[in-house]
Amino acid sequence: MACTHIIGTGSYAPSRVITNHELEKRVDTSDSWIRERTGIQERRQAAPDEATSDMAVHAARRALDMAGVAPEELDLIVVGTITADMPMPSCAAFVQAKLGARRAFAFDVGAACAGSLYAMSVADQFIRSGQVRKALVIGAELLSRVVNPDDRNTCILFGDGAGAMVLSPGDDAERGILSTHLHSDGGLAELITIPGGGSRTPMTEEAVRARLNTLHMNGREVFRFAVRALVESTQEALATHGLVPGQVDHVIAHQANARILDAALERLEIPRDKCWLNLHKYGNTSSASLPMTLDEAHRAGKLQRGQVIAMMAIGAGMTWGSAVVRW
Ligand code: COA
Numbered sequence: 085m086a087c088t089h090i091i092g093t094g095s096y097a098p099s100r101v102i103t104n105h106e107l108e109k110r111v112d113t114s115d116s117w118i119r120e121r122t123g124i125q126e127r128r129q130a131a132p133d134e135a136t137s138d139m140a141v142h143a144a145r146r147a148l149d150m151a152g153v154a155p156e157e158l159d160l161i162v163v164g165t166i167t168a169d170m171p172m173p174s175c176a177a178f179v180q181a182k183l184g185a186r187r188a189f190a191f192d193v194g195a196a197c198a199g200s201l202y203a204m205s206v207a208d209q210f211i212r213s214g215q216v217r218k219a220l221v222i223g224a225e226l227l228s229r230v231v232n233p234d235d236r237n238t239c240i241l242f243g244d245g246a247g248a249m250v251l252s253p254g255d256d257a258e259r260g261i262l263s264t265h266l267h268s269d270g271g272l273a274e275l276i277t278i279p280g281g282g283s284r285t286p287m288t289e290e291a292v293r294a295r296l297n298t299l300h301m302n303g304r305e306v307f308r309f310a311v312r313a314l315v316e317s318t319q320e321a322l323a324t325h326g327l328v329p330g331q332v333d334h335v336i337a338h339q340a341n342a343r344i345l346d347a348a349l350e351r352l353e354i355p356r357d358k359c360w361l362n363l364h365k366y367g368n369t370s371s372a373s374l375p376m377t378l379d380e381a382h383r384a385g386k387l388q389r390g391q392v393i394a395m396m397a398i399g400a401g402m403t404w405g406s407a408v409v410r411w
Contacts, residue, residue, distance in 0.1 A: 087260030088211045090409065092153065092250035093379035094146025096139050097243075097366060098130045104240070111236040118240045123342025127243030127367030129228045135169040137178035139246035140224035143375070144183060151250035153218055155183040160219040161190040162207050164199025164371035166278075166400070167226045168192055175224065188220070196276065197338050197399025198266075199223055199371030200247065201407060205264035207251050219251040223371035230278055232298035241341075242299070243367035247375025259390070259410045265321050266405040272309065276301045276400035306402075307344060313404040314348040314396045321394065321406040329353045331392055336381060338397035339363035339373040348396070360386065370399065387411045 103126045104115035118124055130139060140163060148155060161176045161183075168175035176190035195202040200223030207219035224246035231242050254260045280296025281287045287297060314337070322329065335358050337345055342363060349356050360381040362373075369376060374397050381387055391411045398404035 086253050086255060086257050087262060088208045088251050089254035089260040090249050091252050092147040092149070092151025093248065093375065093382045094143045094148070094150065095245065095247040095376040095379040096142035096146070097128045097245045097376070098134060098139065100129045100131065101126050102129050107240055111234060111239060113236045113240055121343065122241060123361070123363055124240065124367045125364045128245055130226050130244040134226070136165055136167050136224045136226045137169050137175050137182065139226065139244065140175060140179050140222045140248070141182045143224065143246035143248040144179060144220055144222055147220070147248035147250045153250050155185040156187060157218050158185040158188040158220050159216040160207060160210055161185060161188045162193055162203040162219065162221050164193045164195060164203040164223040165225055166194055166196050166199065166370065167230055179222065185220070195371070195399055195403040196401060197340060197368065197370045197373070198397040198401070198403040198405055199399065200374045201264070201395060201397040201405050202266060202403065204249065204251070204261070204407065205266055205405070208261050208264060211251055211253050217252060220248060221251060221375070222246060222248045223373070223375045225370040225372045227299070227370055230297070230299050232295050235298070237303055238299050238301055241368045243369050245366055245369040245372040245376055247372045247377070247379055249375050249378065262408040262410055263321060263324050264405060264407040265317050265324070267313070267317060267403070269402045272402040275306050275309070275402060307341065309402060310340060310344050310398045311347045311351070313398055313402070314344070315351045317404055317406040318348070318352055318394055318396050321408045325408055327392060327408065332358060332394045333391035334381060334387060334393045335359035336374060336378045336393055336395045338399070339366065339377060340368050340398065354394070
C-alpha cells in the first residue's frame with residue numbers, strides 16, 4: 085500500500101520573546117534553575133489580538149507554499165489544539181475559513197501535547213483509506229492564555245506557536261509515514277488539567293478566582309511517566325519495521341523538557357545529536373512543538389531523502405505515541 089507523504093512543512097512563532105530573566109522578575113525562580121532543569125532559555129508569547137487560528141494560518145500558508153498546494157485543493161484540515169479560539173466552534177473551522185479551503189472538512193483533535201501526532205495519524209488513516217487526497221495537519225497552541233503567570237511550576241515551561249504539514253498519498257511505498265502508534269491512559273488524567281471552564285466546573289467568578297481556568301500539573305510524575313512512555317512507544321514503532329536504534333537518522337520529538345528527551349534517548353541508545361532541539365528558544369509549545377521542530381529541521385536541510393525519522397510525543401490525558409517516517 086502506498087504511504088502518506090509529508091510534502092510541505094511550515095511553522096510560526098510570535099515575535100514577542102519572554103526570557104528567563106523576565107520571569108525571574110515575576111516569580112521566585114532563576115535563569116540557571118530553568119536552564120538546568122528544563123533546557124529552556126526563552127519562549128514566545130502571542131500578541132493580545134492574536135488567536136490560535138491566526139498562528140495556525142501563518143504556519144499553514146508556509147506549509148502549503150512549500151507543498152505547492154492551493155487551499156482549495158485541501159480535502160481535510162485537522163488541528164491538534166487544547167487552546168482553540170473559543171470553546172465552539174473548532175479552531176479548524178476558523179483556519180478553513182481564513183485559508184478559503186472550501187472543499188475541506190475540518191475539525192480539532194484534543195490530545196494536548198500529543199495533539200499533532202494524533203492529528204497526523206488521523207489524517208494518515210483518511211489518506212490510506214482513499215477518502216482524502218490532500219490533508220493539512222496543524223498543531224497550534226496559545227498556552228500563555230491558560231498558564232497561571234504566578235505559578236512557577238508551569239509558567240516557565242510553556243510558549244506559544246504553530247506548526248503545520250501537508251500530507252498527500254505518495255507513489256513510493258518505501259517512503260512516507262510508515263506507521264503511527266497512539267496510546268492513552270485516562271487513569272492519569274489528573275496529572276495535567278485545566279480543571280475549570282468545562283461541564284464539571286463551569287466558568288464562574290469563583291472558579292476564575294481560584295485559578296481553575298489555568299493549567300495545573302504534577303511535574304514530577306509527568307516527568308517520570310513521560311520518559312517510560314516515549315521509550316516504549318518508540319521501541320514499538322521501530323520494532324514494527326524491524327529497525328534498530330542505529331538506523332534512526334533523526335528524532336523529531338515533542339519538546340517538553342531537555343532532560344526528558346535526554347533520558348529517553350539514552351534508554352533508546354540513540355545519540356542526542358540525532359534529536360533536533362529547539363525548546364531553548366520556544367519552550368514547550370504543546371501540540372505545535374512536533375511540527376515546528378520538523379519544519380526547522382527540514383528548512384535547515386537536515387532531512388535527506390530515504391532517511392529514517394522517529395517521531396515521539398506525550399501530553400495530558402495522558403496521551404502519547406510515536407511514528408516512523410522514511411523521508
Ligand atoms: N524555579 C525554582 N524552583 C522551582 C521551580 C522554578 N520555576 N519550579 C519548581 N521549583 C522547586 C520545587 O518547588 C521544588 O522545591 P522543593 O524541593 O523545596 O519542594 C524543587 O524545585 C524541585 O522540584 P521538582 O518538581 O522535583 O523539580 P523537577 O526537577 O522535577 O523539575 C519540572 C520540575 C516541572 C521542570 C519537571 O518536573 C518537568 O519538566 N516535568 C514535566 C513537565 C512537562 O513536560 N509537562 C508537559 C508534558 S507534555
